[in-house]
Amino acid sequence: MLESAIPEVNQWLVKNGFVRDTTKTQCFSYLGSLKCNHIDVPIEISFVELSFKELPEIYLLDPRPASLCRPLPHVEHTNKLCYLDAETYRVDPYNPVQTFVNLLGQARQVLVDSLSGKNTNDVGYEFSAYWGCSLRGITLSKHQSGDFIRYNFIKYFNLAGKEQNLIVIGNDDEILKYINHKNAELTFSKNKNAIWISLSTTALLPYRGLWPPKHFNDFYSWLEEVDSNAAKTLHKKLGTKDGTQNRLLIILETKGGLVGVDVKIPAEEFIQNSGRFRKQLLLDKGKSRIMLNRVVIDDLSPKFITSRNIVDKNLVSKNIVLIGCGTIGGYLSRLLVQAGAGQGNGQLTLYDSQSLSSGNIGRHYLDENYLYENKAEACVHKLQGEFHSLKINFFPREFLSMNDARNADIVIDATGREPFSLSLNELFVECHNKNERCPDILYVWIDGNGYCGRTLYYNGKDSGCYRCLQDLSGKDKFPPLKSENDLIPMTYQCGESYVPYPPSVSVQAAAIGLERVLEWANGNIVHHFSNRKFHKKAREHKDQSLTVTSGCPACQK
Numbered sequence: 001m002l003e004s005a006i007p008e009v010n011q012w013l014v015k016n017g018f019v020r021d022t023t024k025t026q027c028f029s030y031l032g033s034l035k036c037n038h039i040d041v042p043i044e045i046s047f048v049e050l051s052f053k054e055l056p057e058i059y060l061l062d063p064r065p066a067s068l069c070r071p072l073p074h075v076e077h078t079n080k081l082c083y084l085d086a087e088t089y090r091v092d093p094y095n096p097v098q099t100f101v102n103l104l105g106q107a108r109q110v111l112v113d114s115l116s117g118k119n120t121n122d123v124g125y126e127f128s129a130y131w132g133c134s135l136r137g138i139t140l141s142k143h144q145s146g147d148f149i150r151y152n153f154i155k156y157f158n159l160a161g162k163e164q165n166l167i168v169i170g171n172d173d174e175i176l177k178y179i180n181h182k183n184a185e186l187t188f189s190k191n192k193n194a195i196w197i198s199l200s201t202t203a204l205l206p207y208r209g210l211w212p213p214k215h216f217n218d219f220y221s222w223l224e225e226v227d228s229n230a231a232k233t234l235h236k237k238l239g240t241k242d243g244t245q246n247r248l249l250i251i252l253e254t255k256g257g258l259v260g261v262d263v264k265i266p267a268e269e270f271i272q273n274s275g276r277f278r279k280q281l282l283l284d285k286g287k288s289r290i291m292l293n294r295v296v297i298d299d300l301s302p303k304f305i306t307s308r309n310i311v312d313k314n315l316v317s318k319n320i321v322l323i324g325c326g327t328i329g330g331y332l333s334r335l336l337v338q339a340g341a342g343q344g345n346g347q348l349t350l351y352d353s354q355s356l357s358s359g360n361i362g363r364h365y366l367d368e369n370y371l372y373e374n375k376a377e378a379c380v381h382k383l384q385g386e387f388h389s390l391k392i393n394f395f396p397r398e399f400l401s402m403n404d405a406r407n408a409d410i411v412i413d414a415t416g417r418e419p420f421s422l423s424l425n426e427l428f429v430e431c432h433n434k435n436e437r438c439p440d441i442l443y444v445w446i447d448g449n450g451y452c453g454r455t456l457y458y459n460g461k462d463s464g465c466y467r468c469l470q471d472l473s474g475k476d477k478f479p480p481l482k483s484e485n486d487l488i489p490m491t492y493q494c495g496e497s498y499v500p501y502p503p504s505v506s507v508q509a510a511a512i513g514l515e516r517v518l519e520w521a522n523g524n525i526v527h528h529f530s531n532r533k534f535h536k537k538a539r540e541h542k543d544q545s546l547t548v549t550s551g552c553p554a555c556q557k
């Protein structure tokens with residue numbers, strides 16, 4: 001049905017002055033122009049089919065009108081016009097002509113905004129798309145403008161066995177850790193110097209000159225034009241001993257990502273005197289065989305990985321103790337790390353005395369490779385293999401006393417074992433009663449045969465303790481199931497007790513654990529008790545404060 005619309009679209013395009021380019025056989029290509037503020041802008045529009053899964057591509061054609069003869073916002077170095085966000089656009093494939101009217105209207109708007117200068121600042125937020133790079137790099141940490149840091153090229157094999165080359169930026173220690181982590185080889189025996197320059201402007205395209213810059217003189221002239229302060233900082237650093245090198249990376253931090261130039265100076269051209277070196281570099285237009293490779297750099301700093309998805313406060317620089325690395329704790333340990341635990345000045349500490357058995361693997365973060373290994377140690381090992389820079393440690397034993405939580409800001413009990421949680425509750429209640437420094441505690445567990453997940457937060461104030469989940473006689477205040485008959489009765493079993501439920505239950509319980517920890521980090525835990533129903537047999541309970549049980553044998557003695 002969609003294909004049958006092609007004659008209709010063809011007719012509309014022709015009526016609007018477009019001519020089919022029949023030399024292109026792989027796609028439908030039309031040449032024509034868009035009228036923008038009385039100026040005809042020549043364009044090519046091409047598409048393969050009309051489902052609009054992919055947007056029709058629009059390219060600016062040469063010669064451009066004089067007022068658009070410069071690098072333009074939303075025009076890539078291939079002349080392709082980015083007229084809609086590829087992730088979020090909406091179209092109606094059942095009305096293809098109207099869709100074309102809308103899409104071309106959008107493209108026209110982008111060009112009109114370019115003519116008026118309205119979208120000049122957009123460039124700063126997507127700058128790496130305009131840089132037209134030949135090399136890729138990653139940075140392991142972020143730095144201040146004017147800082148000297150280090151870089152090297154690394155070589156490794158990807159999963160398809162193909163050799164990959166990558167620039168790695170960081171301090172010497174970070175680079176060494178990263179190549180070990182990645183099982184990669186360094187290209188230079190000694191790391192080289194890099195200069196970190198931050199740009200404050202977002203209007204980053206030049207009004208004149210070659211784009212993108214090919215020689216050092218083009219590069220420096222462009223930098224001077226768009227951000228003279230950044231150029232001054234670079235000028236100063238190039239005139240120092242550390243900046244006088246035959247191989248040098250200049251990193252530019254923009255609001256739309258990191259780019260850079262890798263500068264290679266032939267040995268015979270290399271000058272020891274810093275002043276003369278700088279002068280020669282700044283004047284170079286390609287005659288001295290100085291090579292300039294443009295680089296797009298991805299941010300692999302823990303800060304970026306964590307803060308990109310969490311707008312509010314994250315868990316960076318928090319001291320977190322996680323007790324229990326079982327089916328909940330294992331998944332939770334990874335979620336905590338993704339939210340910033342083990343980064344900055346903080347530390348993540350795991351406790352578990354058990355080792356991984358074959359029966360655990362079907363619903364555990366740990367996999368077959370960790371069979372018979374201690375669960376806490378294995379989680380640390382696996383996390384360190386997944387994230388390059390973590391402050392995380394473990395104790396392959398039970399959590400014994402408040403000494404084990406001495407520096408913690410929060411303790412998370414993910415053991416899901418009621419007797420253990422009750423004894424832990426004793427320690428925390430006692431600590432509060434003595435007015436000693438006491439971390440907050442969050443209990444996360446699965447209840448009612450795996451039909452619901454629950455959390456309880458306790459900070460010694462305002463609400464009940466873990467034992468206050470029951471009344472004096474030991475009856476649950478929040479029965480997990482609608483009918484008690486659905487509860488699987490206790491059995492006599494040697495070794496680990498076991499209730500069958502799928503990994504989805506563990507993952508959801510870990511997820512509500514993380515939700516509460518993030519609320520805690522932001523100081524806005526409103527409801528101390530929360531309950532999530534995973535099954536129709538589970539009972540609904542609102543999130544609420546936990547009232548203290550009058551005469552609670554734990555907190556009211």
Ligand SMILES: [Zn+2]
Nearest residue numbers: 465468552555
């Ligand atoms: Zn209590």
